[in-house]
Amino acid sequence: MQRVEVQLGQRSYPIDIDTGFAALPASLASARQVVIISNPTVAPLYLDQVSALFSAPPLHILINDGEAFKTLASFETILSFLLENSMSRDVVLVALGGGVIGDLTGFVAACYQRGVRFLQIPTTLLSQVDSSVGGKTAVNHPLGKNMIGAFKQPEQVIISTATLTTLPSREFAAGMAEVVKYALLGDAAFLDWLLKHSEQICQQQPETLAQMIRHCCQMKADIVSRDETEQGERALLNLGHTFGHAIEAFMGYGNWLHGEAVAVGMVMAAELSAHRGWLSKQDVASVRRILQSFGLPVAVPDQMQIANFMPFMKTDKKVKDGQMRFVLLSAIGQASLVADVTEAELLQVFG
């Protein structure tokens, strides 16, 4: 087992990465009331194994699979289930699934009786390397992704690489977009490592995957420890996300996977960076190439013009004092937050 610690004072917690589900500390395993929140795809595969981690038999509730169900309606469904089953403030909620289940469960854990404990057991690559770590929780609104949420840290994150064997390859690729993101925004050496190991990664070699996941979790844990509520540095984790969120929202949540949209978003961020002379054309080409090597899209959907991006980007959470802010690349492996991108510049680059 490999362990990464997220250092947040009293709210610190471990991420345990193993080839199966690591055992829980007694404080969680012996909880009187446990509710597992999962979906009909993941539950048949892992619900029994996860239930067995607890001494008392947990209850469970399934939410339909997919980004389209990361809504206030699902949030309310879970809250009603908790109340109907007389769950107290001692309850431990368990998110068993991908990013949708994790974000939704975390937001419920933040709000149920003003806050209860929860555990992240991410079963997709994307949630293992990104959304399960750092305490961002949210649901979507028709007018914007993740617009309703809270910062709520889990008690622990349990990652089993074995869950990736049952993940559809399209979902695996989508997770790789976030892996590549870490390399692009802050670790050029990791980009080389990814290029060198791309074959083992695509073949899903367990040791290689565990090493890769550990590296991403460590990078994210370090950033989150320094900037939990995204006052500065943490915003860099949004590389590719401003454009990506617009693609997801415009195409209808769930039609494009989050990672696919982020992959295209990172190419757009690279193109904008190149337009400013920060990246070379070769750099942009290599961003495209590595994403393609993991089976990811690199072109804006045919249906979308830059004008279609604008309404979404104007309500992006990074907007400050009326000004859109973008994460661009000052070099490969080095991101920075930029506040002077204008609509005119976007038209020039993408129009």
Next chain:
Amino acid sequence: MQRVEVQLGQRSYPIDIDTGFAALPASLASARQVVIISNPTVAPLYLDQVSALFSAPPLHILINDGEAFKTLASFETILSFLLENSMSRDVVLVALGGGVIGDLTGFVAACYQRGVRFLQIPTTLLSQVDSSVGGKTAVNHPLGKNMIGAFKQPEQVIISTATLTTLPSREFAAGMAEVVKYALLGDAAFLDWLLKHSEQICQQQPETLAQMIRHCCQMKADIVSRDETEQGERALLNLGHTFGHAIEAFMGYGNWLHGEAVAVGMVMAAELSAHRGWLSKQDVASVRRILQSFGLPVAVPDQMQIANFMPFMKTDKKVKDGQMRFVLLSAIGQASLVADVTEAELLQVFG
């Protein structure tokens, strides 16, 4: 102007109590985006005055008046309004109204884009002495009051005693229940003061009211500073609330005012305390008398048996390890949290 400081480190804030609306600091007055959340009863009276506190003209949205509208549906209505009007993470939300508006606005402020600034401008006595201070925010669920919420501290609380001149007398009395609560739970000398000044209070003498409100805010601020998230002492502020919430929920939110239900709840807590030999019959009689002197009910509604209380009390947020917990009085002016009350004892006292 009188000022009470709520000491919470980086989240500290002042409560300004005056006969009008005190001026705002520049950091709030100059906000680019301001949204006032109010109701159709309060807005015609005070919206213009409050809007004038800001340099840019604020937007506003009105939510129907009453506890019945402190719901997830209203929460969603406000969130949609903020997104439709492209409000960014810089927005300042202003709660202008009573506890319903304050709790709802605070919960929106906690969740919109994972947290934005907000200002409490309570216009009822109850919200001035209680709900606007301390950062508890929530909405109700059909299965329980305040079951969905967050701890979210405001930037500032602005209290104008002038708003009490437009408050219906029934609402004023309901607020007095919370005032009496402070005396019963922690300050016997304040109970004497209330008895001595009951005439001036009922006549709403501005100086007396300001002094009374300041005293309550100071008591609450002190308790909240020591125990923000209710790990211990803060639970004492729930004196009368376990029974009271059951009355409110059973009778249908809004039919009994919160303060009226709490008044009866405090009498029940006193009776239970007397059954344990902690209070004398005279003590219970004087609890009844002071509540009645402010026009408050002191008897359980005719429609309710103790059995009707049970389902609500079993899902109370104070339930821990399956055990109901009650705030009882070990003496007049001294509350304590008790975990060994059984259904049998409740039947014996109230059956």
